[in-house]
Amino acid sequence: MSKPAIVYFPVKGAAEVIRLTLAAAGVDFENENLPGTEVLKQDLDTYSFGQCPRYHDADCDLVQTPAILRYLARKHDLYGGSGSIVEQARIDQLLDGMQDLRPKIMPLVYRDAFQTDEARAEFWGTHAEPEAAKGQCRGAHMLYIDAFVAKHGKDGFAVGGQLSVADLVLFDLVELHQRVFGERFDKQYPAMAAHHAKIGVLPAVADYLASALRPEK
Incomplete structure (x- = not known):
């Protein structure tokens, strides 16, 4: 099974908060370099809003950093300890x-x-x-x-x-x-x-x- 991956440019940028969240959760992940910016506008099935970063794992494939963060927080118990x-x-x-x-x-x-x-x-x-x-x-x-x-x-x-x-x-x-x-x-x-x-x-x-x-x- 492939590792969860972040697709982005080779900089911290908007993807860094996703990397930090995965790391804090103990998730083994990999970085994938974006194969050129033109794909953002050409492949709207994958890049729904024409932007990256993109995150994908065995369960889903997401763009939009806030959505990715909330998904990871729910999945890895980083959304508040009380459950409130x-x-x-x-x-x-x-x-x-x-x-x-x-x-x-x-x-x-x-x-x-x-x-x-x-x-x-x-x-x-x-x-x-x-x-x-x-x-x-x-x-x-x-x-x-x-x-x-x-x-x-x-x-x-x-x-x-x-x-x-x-x-x-x-x-x-x-x-x-x-x-x-x-x-x-x-x-x-x-x-x-x-x-x-x-x-x-x-x-x-x-x-x-x-x-x-x-x-x-």
């Missing part, structure tokens, strides 16, 4: 809140045109500076995430008292900010930096981070 629909709804809330912020930070990591002092200053002033949370940031602000985790997390986890898919997505989101802002981010959001450190040393996650499965960029 309220806790699962809070995980969904946090996932959706992070999804609002993620597209704002991604260009600063992956697109050359946004890797400038001006772009970094604009992002920080809109989506990371605490005072900016009172303004028009369209729900995309790290302060909102920090406050949500402080309210609903426990024992160092993002929601409830055990590892969930929200922790893996938050780990990646914080790392994206650290790649752009370094110590400035850690000093402004020490609880987020502490969460990243905690998740990063969990044995299954640490093994993945040190493995050849993880893309360099």
Whole structure:
């Protein structure tokens, strides 16, 4: 039987949260490089919305990162330890809140045109500076995430008292900010930096981070 696989470009990008979730669940998976971007528009049976990443295993074949994450969370018991629909709804809330912020930070990591002092200053002033949370940031602000985790997390986890898919997505989101802002981010959001450190040393996650499965960029 073939291993579960992620089809994407050879970068962390939007697929990294899927890799982290699989690794945390102890799933042996493989990366498959996308065979050219033209397939995304030509093969709508496989790439239903003309996008990747794509995930496939023995049970299903999916695109759309949020759907993949929720599928894996349900399948591998990463959707809240209590089984409470309220806790699962809070995980969904946090996932959706992070999804609002993620597209704002991604260009600063992956697109050359946004890797400038001006772009970094604009992002920080809109989506990371605490005072900016009172303004028009369209729900995309790290302060909102920090406050949500402080309210609903426990024992160092993002929601409830055990590892969930929200922790893996938050780990990646914080790392994206650290790649752009370094110590400035850690000093402004020490609880987020502490969460990243905690998740990063969990044995299954640490093994993945040190493995050849993880893309360099």
